[in-house]
Amino acid sequence: MSDTETLKTTPLTDDHVARGARMVPFAGYSMPVQYADGVMKEHLWTREHAGLFDVSHMGQARLIGVSPLSAFEEVVPGDFIGLKPGKQKYSLLMNRQGGIVDDLMAGRPTTPDGALTDGLFVVVNGACKDNDFKVIDDELAGQVEVKRLEDRALIAIQGPEAAAVLNALVPETAAMAFMDIRALTGFGTDLIVSRSGYTGEDGYEISVPAAEASRVWNLLLEDPRVRPIGLGARDSLRLEAGLPLYGHDLDETVSPVEAGLTFAVNKNRREQRDFPGAARVVKELAEGPARLKVCLRVLEGAPAREGAEVADADGNVIGVVTSGGYSPCLKAGIALAFVAPALKAEGTALKVIVRGKAQAAEVVKSPFVPHRYVRKP
Amino acid sequence: MRFTKDHEWVELDGDVATIGITAHAAEQLGDVVFVETPEVGKQVKAGDAFAVVESVKAASDVYAPISGEVVEANPELDSAPETVNASPEAGGWFAKVKVSDPAQFEALMDRDAYEAFLQTQ
Incomplete structure (x- = not known):
């Protein structure tokens, strides 16, 4: 800017x-x-x-229409018809090539006495919001009205x-x-x-x-x-928390399978294959993707940041860091990276190349710091 | 002690210059989590990036304020990079350089000039 x-x-x-x-x-x-x-x-x-x-800065909107949930399924791979009143769901706005236009939350707010409020409430990334709402408006024209809040x-x-x-x-x-x-x-x-x-x-x-x-x-x-x-x-x-950041870990070339977000592609939608890019996503689910997101812990030297190359133990470049930095809780460098799927296993020894120096790193499980969500209040 | 517009400081003792980043720079960076000091024996030229300082958020280059040969790097910063925040203009020094042209030192800002420069930022 x-x-x-x-x-x-x-x-x-x-x-x-x-x-x-x-x-x-x-x-x-x-x-x-x-x-x-x-x-x-x-x-x-x-x-x-x-x-x-x-x-x-994030984009808030309500999608209003006769059946906003089934309409929304035309642009995302999640089971929204099955979304219960009072729940929200993480999902992905998809392009026809199976890439991710944005990641988002969409929910059905209820009042405390259980009454459903109007339409589907959607929150998208600030940097993407104008395009997202245009895509939804174009794709779902005549089915929903995008009422930006x-x-x-x-x-x-x-x-x-x-x-x-x-x-x-x-x-x-x-x-x-x-x-x-x-x-x-x-x-x-x-x-x-x-x-x-x-x-x-x-x-x-x-x-x-x-x-x-x-x-x-x-x-x-x-x-x-x-x-x-x-x-x-x-x-x-x-x-x-191992959560992806759009524009860094996710973009229009990255599929949900590559990004490790297959939980956002519900079973019935995989079978129906009726969301944008479904052909690629279903193929990658069956055969494996060309690259896969992993969590890396940097074991020595400087934090590895976005753009740092990732190499195997022999020094062959097999991936790239999509976001990385210093973890205040672990007091170590941590990173999200794309690597060749053969190297995805926890404990795999890799190298990150920072300013020309190969530093030891290791594939670790996601998240780096345990989630503490309250599932039963 | 002399200063640069890139917020490094230099102290000259004979022909050996001790180099670090200013208190202002350390405050702007926030908590320092990693420092890459230059290797001993390396020839540096005034204005070259010769060290890197990293906060949680980002990596920043540190520029050599003066030309010469690196004769010592601060070993303390390997294990305790936070020393840069605690004592930026003393214990948090980055490296010592045997200077090739002492006139470069005289050309840098003194503290009054640096303080005045900060006011313009």
């Missing part, structure tokens, strides 16, 4: 600046990369207490103390399990709350009217267990 282009702001931009955030351009927005604590402390705080994230902010609260903090302020959130989604009244306004996130921790994502966002944000920060967390720690947290 050039300097002359004006960055967009979120309803919380002034609050970030007031709290000493360092602001950077991200997905066309001016976003906080870190606050005064810095990335390391913010990361560890979220793992131990509760971190608050402004993710209002640009007048809403999105706030995530994540960490082992997140539930205690939010449950005290919005009691209806206590009964929610991982991937539950509710439309409720909280903080004196209308919320869409899901128990989910992008850190591997328990926590919630809260969609709130833009005009109420600053009040909700500052109210949550009055609790001493809660601190604001920037995009720097958001990235290191999701990396430790």
Whole structure:
């Protein structure tokens, strides 16, 4: 993005600046990369207490129509017809070549008394949102109306103390399990709350009217267990959780099988082969993909970052790091990489090439740091 | 002590220069998690990238403020890279260089000039 282009702001931009955030351009927005604590402390705080994230740059919409679930299945490989009221699901917007246009969450928010709200609530990546909603609008024209919710902010609260903090302020959130989604009244306004996130921790994502966002944000920060967390720690947290980042680990050339996201391709959809790119995905499920995402732990030297080559024990280049960095919890370099599938087994000794030096690395299981989702509240 | 616009510092003792990054640079980087110091015996030229400092978020080059031969690298930074944050302008030094042209040192900013330069950033 050039300097002359004006960055967009979120309803919380002034609050970030007031709290000493360092602001950077991200997905066309001016976003906080870190606050005064810095990335390391913010990361560890979220793992131990509760971190608050402004993710209002992400795209929120409701898909409204006669049968939005079956319509949505025309662009994603997940079983949405089978999605129960009150649940959300991780899914992938696919292209016809079996590549990933974006990854997303889509859910059916219910009110606390069980009533279903309108359509399918979708949250997509900020950098992709204009294209995503255009793709959905084009592909599903006449079946759904894409009603973008640009007048809403999105706030995530994540960490082992997140539930205690939010449950005290919005009691209806206590009964929610991982991937539950509710439309409720909280903080004196209308919320869409899901128990989910992008850190591997328990926590919630809260969609709130833009005009109420600053009040909700500052109210949550009055609790001493809660601190604001920037995009720097958001990235290191999701990396430790083994979660892919679109534009780095996923793109239009990467298939769900290569990305290790076959859980997002439901069994009935594999049999029906009726989603974009199904031919490639079904073939790769049967025969194996050409490359496969693995988790690497760097055993010596510098962290391996995006673009670093991966070599086998003999020094032959067999892959590339798609995102990598330093793990504050493991105190070691960790990375997501594509490698030849023959080298996917845990414990396989590999090398990462950093600034011309071959450093020892090892395939480890995903995630690097265990998930702590609350499946039974 | 003299300073560069890339936020390195140099202290000259005889013909040996000790080089590090400034407190301002360390604060901007945040927690340092890895330092790649130059190899002893390496010839460096003023302005060349000669070391790398890494935070959780990113890797950044450190530029040689002065030309010469690397005679010592700070072994402390291998095991305790956080020393760069704790003591950027003393214990967190990166390397010592036997300088080939001491006039380069005189051409760098003194502390007052560096502080004034930071105000313009």
